[in-house]
Amino acid sequence: MxxxxxxxxxxxxxxxxxxxxxxxxxxxxxxxxxxxxxxxxxxxxxxxxxxxxxxxxxxxxxxxxxRITKEAYRKRFINNTLIDYYDNSYKGMVSYFAKEQKISVEELKEIIALIEKEK
CATH class of the missing domain: 1.10.10.10 (Winged helix-like DNA-binding domain superfamily/Winged helix DNA-binding domain)
Structure with missing residues (x-):
């Protein structure tokens, strides 16, 4: 793709x-x-x-x-971005957004709660 x-x-x-x-x-x-x-x-x-x-x-x-879904396209290129710019590290990507103040502490807590709920 x-x-x-x-x-x-x-x-x-x-x-x-x-x-x-x-x-x-x-x-x-x-x-x-x-x-x-x-x-x-x-x-x-x-x-x-x-x-x-x-x-x-x-x-x-x-x-x-x-012919392809938006989700399939997003998944493919988010993964490529993760590999190309963040050494395949979600932690690195989230840290970048936190440092750039693109994500708040409250939003990070919400993400953690969602992850814990999924487990």
């Missing part, structure tokens, strides 16, 4: 959220910096070539839908 570009991820998030979508609907959901319709259509076809989406045809129009 390839890593998506930022624009591809933005488009995939829309496809995951809407489930089945035409290119014009993706364009309507995008922020002010939405690419031209033809460019957007090309990006979606590239996503199809990469195996992330598939389509059903309605004449000359295609309605796209995800």
């Amino acid at each position: 390839q890593r998506l570009t930022n624009k591809e991820e933005e488009i995939m998030k829309i496809i995951w959220r809407l489930k089945k979508v035409f290119v014009k609907e993706i364009k309507a959901e995008m922020k002010a910096d939405a690419p031209h319709y033809n460019t957007l259509s090309t990006i979606v076809r590239n996503l199809e070539e990469k195996g992330f989406v598939d389509h059903e045809a309605f004449g000359n129009t295609h309605r796209y839908f995800p």
